[in-house]
Amino acid sequence: MxxxxxxxxxxxxxxxxxxxxxxxxxxxxxxxxxxxxxxxxxxxxxxxxxxxxxxxxxxxxxxxxxxxxxxxxxxxxxxxxxxxxxxxxxxxxxxxxxxxxxxxxxxxxxxxxxxIIESGKMYVRTTRPSIEEFNSNKIIQSLVREANMPLEQAHKITEEVENKIYKFQAVYLTSSLIRETVNSVLIEHGHEEYRNKLARLGLPASDIVEMLSNADAAKNGLETLMSKASQSIFSEYLLINTLPKDIADMHLAGEMNISNSGTWGLIPDTIFLDVTNFRENAMDLKGKFLNVSRMPLPGINNSNDFETYLSLLISLLSREASTEVVLEGIIPMILEQTKEPAEISSRFAKALMLSSIAPSYTQSGLPATTITIPADGHDVTSVTALLSGYQKYVDSTPVPRIGISLIYGDMNDQQNQLRYHLDPIASLVRSGGIISLSHDDGLRASSGIRKSIRGKSSGTVITLQSLSINLPRLAYQSNKDETYFRARLALMIKPALAALYIRKKAVAELIRKGTVPALSGNSDFIQSGTTNIIINLIGARESVNDILGHHSKNNGMEVLQKVLKTSVDVALDQGRYIGEGSVGVAMIADDSATRFATLDSDKYGRAYLQSTQQNSTTYSQGLTLYGEQLLMPNDDNSGSLIEECLSVDKLLSGGLSITLDVTELASNHVQLKKAIEAASGIPFFRPMVKLMVCNSCGKRSGSRYQERCEFCGSSHMLLIH
CATH class of the missing domain: 1.10.10.10 (Winged helix-like DNA-binding domain superfamily/Winged helix DNA-binding domain)
Known part of the structure; x- marks a missing residue:
């Protein structure tokens, strides 16, 4: 119709x-x-x-x-x-x-x-983003402004670049293509320094594709991908634009190693923070992290806020250190009003679990957080309750990165009180907990890094330690001459300290600008904080015992002590020369040992590497004791091992990583406790058991020898220790 x-x-x-x-x-x-x-x-x-x-x-x-x-x-x-x-x-x-x-x-x-297409002109897709007509004057401006090139020379380079660009016969150019062309012309004319200033930093598209293709292996999801991409840019900037060329070349050649290069010039490695200072001088974030709640330090009358405060504090500080955050003064907060052991255990476990979501910059999950427990300042019941709470956190976390440090007054206190704590400590070690024991020696991070160098420290201290020297390389190049080896080591320390001094100034400038707001807002650090510069030595055993030929049965320990004393004395003298009093030398674990061993294997052949060590894939870091060695009956070897640790630890002003490996004793609780007790004469050590964690289902395995997960059958197993 x-x-x-x-x-x-x-x-x-x-x-x-x-x-x-x-x-x-x-x-x-x-x-x-x-x-x-x-x-x-x-x-x-x-x-x-x-x-x-x-x-x-x-x-x-x-x-x-x-x-x-x-x-x-x-x-x-x-x-x-x-x-x-x-x-x-x-x-x-x-x-x-x-x-x-x-x-x-x-x-x-x-x-x-x-x-634009119909006009026949050339246009540029810029990164702003926008489309602009090609203008050669902008190349001249960049050469003068960014590379500090003289104007007349910039005109000549631009003319040559312009001729090349017009030969492309492209309708659309990109700013990156123009920059690549400029850099190509600069290299052709031998202007490498100008080219480095103009170079565009970043990942090639193929690397991005590979990252996205393997996204299922990213441990922390999108955070891992974003961190890897951004660190690649800052790492390249460090090597090309920040460090002197000779130091960058030493790193690339494997003579020294810069760990965490993506954050090296941005944040410190370790932060020692005494939170009790905040009771009078609160941490002020000012205009940074406006979406983060502001709350005062929990005091005597409001300790119910302890869990919330600790999780906020760890989350903030984890953004400002690349390796570790050590917190003092946390435990009194929870013990001021909470007296019941069950409540202490529950609240401590809850606080640690809430804090476990803190961000990480690295694939390995760093930075770690260490909470100090003054074992001699609290009764046995309270300390045992805290250990019980930490056990709950460890049991619920496949790879813990919050650890505890039990601190005793002196060696006698430790040996007397340790027997009351041995059972929970042994259980924690078997479960994969991060626990260190120390006495009478000043505060240390779980890595072994000292807070105080020659008695110089304040409430808040930051350390810059992620630069390591390849001792086996120096020993090999010294033709087995111990004196020449020490002379080469002394020469290597000078550029190493120069690099760390550059880093100290860069980090200090960013702190001043508020880029690391928790530190910037810490008035205690701004007014009287200390920055320690520490050089790390890798492969001491291989260089002295295997390459130089001074084995421990003859004069190996004597030669090692001479090597360490040389490095400490030279570092101290060089520190005074550049006006740095807080300079030290350490032997700790980082990511350099495997890299050094791989590069040396490529340079000198695998036969050389296998002749220097039992494990041909890495070099020694710090000192490692094995629990079964300390328990050998009628053997003076255990006593000599502890004496060696004491003598080396006494020499190293920056710190020493002493690991007690009790993996072989993990199934025998009694023997494990005896090994920990036998090592209690050492001022600082960390007992540990090597475990496997499944990358697929996240379950932890009790055996480090398993090739497949006992729960899901996956072969993607991760070794943790």
Whole structure:
């Protein structure tokens, strides 16, 4: 019937249709007239990217800043409102772009791009992002401004670059392609220094594709991918633009190693923080982390906030250290009002679990956090309750990265009190907990790094220690001459300290600018904080015993002591020369040992590497004791091993990592306890058991020899210790 009615009045229907078309055509013409103004297109672009905006915000962003231009801006905005390209929310008094406005903006962009193609000119897709006509003057400006090149020379380079670009016969250029061409011309003319200043840093597309293809292996999901990409950029910047060329070459050649190179010039490695200082001087984040809650340090009257405060503190500080955060003064907060052992255990476990979500910059999950427990300052029941709470955290976390440090008054106190704590300590070690024991020696991180160098420290201390020297390489190049070896080591310490001094200034500048807000807002550190510079030595056993040929049965320990004393004395003298008093030498574990061993194997052959060590894939780091060695009956070997640890530890001003490996005793609880007790004469040590964790299901295995997960059958197993 409806069709018949239309057929009945064909002239009237056609007239109506013509009227609609004429009205639509008029509307289109009006919209095109709106598009004819660059100012109105700019307003649409601003609202599309930053809206909704108030009248004054939009006016300012559109560039109409003077009072004289107010009428002009109002005219353009009124035009957009009339054509329904922009809408006003009267309740909020904010302007927003409509769907029709977005369509018009998209059409304008397509017309602009097509006109560029038809014009035959060359245009550049910039990183802002925008499309601009190619302008060689911008190359000259970059050469002068970024590379500090003389103007006349910049003109000559630009002329050659321009000739190359016009030969490309491309419609669209990119800013990265232009920069690559400039750098190519600079290299051809031998201007490597200028090229390094202009180089674009980042990952090639193939690396990004590989990262995304293997995203299932990213331990912390998107955080791992983003961290890996950003660290690649900062690592490249460090080696090309920050470090002197000779130091960068030493790192690349494997003579020294810079660990955590992606964060090396940004944040410290270890932070020692006494939180009791905050009771008078609160940590002030100021304008940083505005989405993070501000709360005072839990005191005597509000210790119920302990769990929340600890998780916030660890989450913030984990962003500001690459290796470890050591917290003093935490335990008194929970023990001030909480007296029941069950409640102490429960609250401590809850606080640690809440803190376990803290961010990480590395694949290995660093930085770790260590909470100090003054074992001699609290009763046995309270300490046992804290250990019980830590056990709950360890049992619920496949790879823990929060550890505890039990601190005793002196060796006698440790040996007397340790027997009350041995059972829970042994259980924690078997479960994969991170626990260290120390006495009478000043505070240390779980890595073995000292807080105080020659008695110099404050409440808050940061250390810069992630630079290691390859001792086996030096020993091999010294033709088995111990004196020549020590002379070469002394020469290596000078550039190592120079690199760390550059790093100290860079980190201090970023702290001053507030880039690490928890440290920047710590008035105790700003007023009297200490920054320690520490050089790490790798492969001491291989260099002295295997390459130089001074085995432990003859004069090996004597030669090692001479080597360490030389390094400490030279570092101290060189530190005084550059005005640094807090300079030390350490032997700790980092990521350099395997890299050094691999590079030396490639350089000198695998036969050389196998002749220097039992494990041909890595070098020794710090000192390692084995539990079964300490328990050998009628053998003086255990006593001599402990004496060696004591003598080396006494020499190293920066710290020593002493690991007690009780993996072989893990199934025998009694023997494991005896081994820990036998090592209690050492000022600092960390007992540990090597375990396997499944990368697929996240379950922990009690045996380090398993090739497949006993729960899901996966072969993707991760060794932790």
């Amino acid at each position: 409806e069709q018949l009615s239309h057929d009945k009045y064909p002239i009237q229907a056609e007239s109506t249709r013509d009227g609609v078309l004429e009205s639509a055509s008029k509307r289109v013409r009006m919209i095109f007239s709106v598009m004819a103004s660059p100012n109105r297109i700019d307003i649409l672009r601003i609202l599309n990217s930053k809206g909704p905006l108030t009248y004054s915000e939009l006016k300012s962003l559109a560039g109409f800043k003077s009072k004289k231009e107010s009428g002009k801006f109002a005219y353009h905005l009124r035009k957009l409102l009339r054509q329904s390209l922009v809408a006003l929310n009267k309740a909020e008094r904010r302007y927003t772009i409509t769907n029709l406005g977005k369509l018009v903006l998209s059409l304008a962009r397509q017309i602009e791009e097509r006109s």
